Amino acid sequence: MQKYYVQLGNTPELSIQELNSILGQKKVVRVASHICLVKLNDDESAINLIDTLGGSVKIIKEIAKLKNSSPEKIVELVSNYLLQKEDKKIHFGFSEYGRDHLPKIDYFQIKSKIERGGKSARFVEGSRLGLSAALLIHKKRIVEIYIVQTADGVFMGETLASQNIDLWTLKDRGKPYFDKKKGMLPPKVAKMMLNLALGDNPPIEGRKNILLDPFVGTGTVLIEALLGKIDVIGSDIDPLSVQGTKENLEWLKTKFKITNDSKIMMFDATKIPIQNSEIQYIVTEPFLGKPRPNPSKLTLIFKGLLKMYLGAFKHWTNFLADGASVVIVFPLVSFKNKNGKVIEYNLDKLIDKLTSLGYTTLSKPVLYHRPNAVVQRQIYRFRFNK
Numbered sequence: 001m002q003k004y005y006v007q008l009g010n011t012p013e014l015s016i017q018e019l020n021s022i023l024g025q026k027k028v029v030r031v032a033s034h035i036c037l038v039k040l041n042d043d044e045s046a047i048n049l050i051d052t053l054g055g056s057v058k059i060i061k062e063i064a065k066l067k068n069s070s071p072e073k074i075v076e077l078v079s080n081y082l083l084q085k086e087d088k089k090i091h092f093g094f095s096e097y098g099r100d101h102l103p104k105i106d107y108f109q110i111k112s113k114i115e116r117g118g119k120s121a122r123f124v125e126g127s128r129l130g131l132s133a134a135l136l137i138h139k140k141r142i143v144e145i146y147i148v149q150t151a152d153g154v155f156m157g158e159t160l161a162s163q164n165i166d167l168w169t170l171k172d173r174g175k176p177y178f179d180k181k182k183g184m185l186p187p188k189v190a191k192m193m194l195n196l197a198l199g200d201n202p203p204i205e206g207r208k209n210i211l212l213d214p215f216v217g218t219g220t221v222l223i224e225a226l227l228g229k230i231d232v233i234g235s236d237i238d239p240l241s242v243q244g245t246k247e248n249l250e251w252l253k254t255k256f257k258i259t260n261d262s263k264i265m266m267f268d269a270t271k272i273p274i275q276n277s278e279i280q281y282i283v284t285e286p287f288l289g290k291p292r293p294n295p296s297k298l299t300l301i302f303k304g305l306l307k308m309y310l311g312a313f314k315h316w317t318n319f320l321a322d323g324a325s326v327v328i329v330f331p332l333v334s335f336k337n338k339n340g341k342v343i344e345y346n347l348d349k350l351i352d353k354l355t356s357l358g359y360t361t362l363s364k365p366v367l368y369h370r371p372n373a374v375v376q377r378q379i380y381r382f383r384f385n386k
């Protein structure tokens, strides 16, 4: 087994839940706020892993544990390592993680040492946390070295693979139908939610493994599921969303080889006419209210949302399979009133009611929100048992 460091995305709690779902809890050790240590068979498994994840940015392969981590030793170790590379000119990035309390290592000394060793060198500047995934996937010649400091010591690593940022941008902005007013789910979040659902209830060969998104919007969840080889059903109350999702799935088929079935319907989420217990997964972001709600109306808005969510969860018991998983966004609005007191609106009251319907929460909800968003998203995981 080889050690790899996974650099987590902007919502590390969610990224860790996703990693645990894919690899199993025992294999993932958080070593810093945005870094987890995982042990994998080989580089190929590590490269495949990053393509499977929505919430991780990079995989860094551990090269050495540093017995002596003085700046001079780090400069020597890194330059000697880079000098072994085949290229005559070394393009390198150098990043430090977990070392904010220490003076920065002077990359110029690394560059000079490489040059004294007989090769030319170019330093590629990035933030202290590392080069962007976009740069790394476009400039393949760049070698990125990390010095990672954890409670277990100081390690040198090399970036092995980064998330395919072009693919994420295509899925985010390339779709023919989108509706920003509706609050579309970022594809990476849809992927993380899908992975959580699949981790909680792994697909079984020979069983129907259908995923339903009853608030399909533009089809973001369905796109990730179809790319993950899962059959899907999408439904929405709005005819424009139904038509738009159909267009998006047609577009998907022109870009990727999709072999799984998809069906799009127009129904209220509390009235979808599915008969048999054939739905193994619901992954969805329901209507969350207006993105900038009037604070004086929040009590009423959340009352309405509670009613809609409860109605939907009740209805879904008609067709969810025993052991099915539900990964769903709940809205949360919190703000300070005139007296500086934090007022929070959420759907916490729902949880007890859901327990009596057969839904068990599988972990604490994770908060996901964009900067400045008024309505934040809480991501909940449930198992349904009849």
Ligand SMILES: C[S@@+](CC[C@H](N)C(=O)[O-])C[C@H]1O[C@@H](n2cnc3c(N)ncnc32)[C@H](O)[C@@H]1O
Pocket (backbone or CB within 6 Å): 182, 183, 184, 185, 186, 214, 215, 216, 217, 218, 219, 220, 221, 235, 236, 237, 238, 241, 267, 268, 269, 270, 284, 285, 286, 287, 288, 308
């Ligand atoms: C936040 S959007 C979902 C966006 C979707 N996740 C995406 O990325 O495109 C919520 C969707 O729920 C739909 N909706 C609202 N009330 C509904 C209801 N009672 N039944 C079904 N769909 C509903 C809206 O038309 C909207 O498309």
